Amino acid sequence: MSGVTDYPFRSIVKKLGASLLVSEMIASRAMIMQTRQSMQKAKVDELTAVQLAGCEPDIMAEAAKLNEDMGAKIIDINFGCPVKKVVNGYAGSALMRNEKKAAEIIEAVVKAVNVPVTVKIRTGWNNENRNAPRLAKIAEDLGAKMITVHGRTRAQLYNGQADWKFIRNVKEQVKIPVIVNGDIKSLNDIQNALKESRADGVMIGRGAYGRPWLINQAINFLSGNEVSEPTASEKLSIILEHYDNILEYYGNDAGIKIARKHIGWYSSGFKNSSEFRVRVNNMTDSMEVKENIVSFFSQV
Template identity: 60%
Template sequence: MGINIGSIRIDDPVILAPMSGVSDMPFRRLVKRSGAGLVVSEMIASQAMIRASRQTMKMATNCAEEFPMAVQLAGCDPASMAEAARLNQDRGAAIIDINFGCPVKKIVNGQAGSALMRDEVHAARILEATVKAVDLPVTLKMRLGWDDDSRNAPNLARIAQECGIRMVTVHGRTRCQFYTGTADWKAIRAVKEAVAIPVIANGDLNTFEDVTRCLEESGADGVMIGRGTYGRPWFIGQVIHYLRTGGHLPDPRPDEQLATLLEHYEAILEHYGIDAGVKIARKHVSWYSKGFAGSAEFRADVNRVSDPARVRTMIRDFYSPAIDRMAA
């Protein structure tokens, strides 16, 4: 089931999606350790990358154990996209990914993200400029189209292939759907049939059964998983094992989940600093806790605490009953 993205071989094409505010280095490192074939950074605005703000540079920061890592760029100006791609090549990215899929109003109003699916000529200029700017493989992430009346993903995929794009990922919704309804995996098959480069399916992949059905319906060469990894950095590794063997790896034991959460918490504090890190970590702590007894009360309480030492104690106390039951 492996794929080639230019000169880079991905033996298990189960990929961590780019997610703003989520797929930062601490999270990517955990997911990569579980066996992910490829991890992708948060979306970075090309103009912000060129200005090299401190926050933007942190979003693009990578480490050796993440290799290969893709940096995702968004923008509407071919020259700026090309320059941002060159900067990330120099900083150690293995792959440059272009965002034609973000549905957020701020991005779309700037004529970037999924807005580019409405102008194939200008989209081609961006694709071509970025490909020519770097020696790295360049990939594309997009949606099915702007709305149900303009599902042009197959044609845009052909244009991308002609411009030198090495892989296309398709989220099975239109821009106007945002994240409502359900992903249309069957519609991705038309993209797969339109091009010779690898096609990756994305959207609503939360269980092993979702992955199986998505691959069957889309004919895709692999999957990209986003929200299904919230609080479960080990899920992509489980999916890889499932696709290889047909077997279901159990979730980590409560004590193992606690150790992973505490490691993740410390990495966030180190990466962002205490003040920002405590706030950024809250969503992750909440996601990890789901499914355990008393999780709603725990989330409400821990999200009001700003002292890292107190948060650590609360986390340990929350997991303690489940760990004790396991040991009994």
């Protein structure tokens, strides 16, 4: 979710009812160097979990402590990112192939902070090496408080279907909460994912692209409360607030470029959305973009 769950996005989902916010994945070495980009990613609000990636236990521990001092309520260690750039740096899901190094990282981070430490993993490196249950047990023994499992191997990237049922094997190995992740895009998916995995909760990722209100719908659904779809005018208000948040946080020039992907997701599936996206993607004036957002979403 790097490049998506930034501070402007987290502000929106918090306002819509989310009680725990998770940062973008942050490279631990960049964090301790306090680069501008990493500091932007690490801006925390109350009840924010900061997700760290890296392959050096001491650097990960230092970055975790820095984030705790900045207000992070949870440190999440990423052993799940399948992106080539991250894996080639021996971070993310590359650690699924090196349980010894993964254990050293977990141990170092747990010792460095007083806040809970959680771990995000995949089912394994590939179908021949689905070691999530074993790695989850290692994490629990070292003090991790929760495990989130994306139901694919690294080799799958985001292809095929998430194997929710396999996550039962993780659940059987540990006593700490297990969270199911992957392909959760609707309330029906939530119900099926929980049933198949027997997990304690769900993590929504790409399913919230262009639908930040899905988080609140999921909370109400799992709480047994009434679930409603925002009206067209409510959705427009959310989109405009998100757009304004992006401009305020990044500035006009960078903000317009960053907002384009979100505008694309918000407009996906609507009539004439392709033409709308082409038009907006060629605009450089923030007010012109905003006027086009209002015009388009007032007609859908």
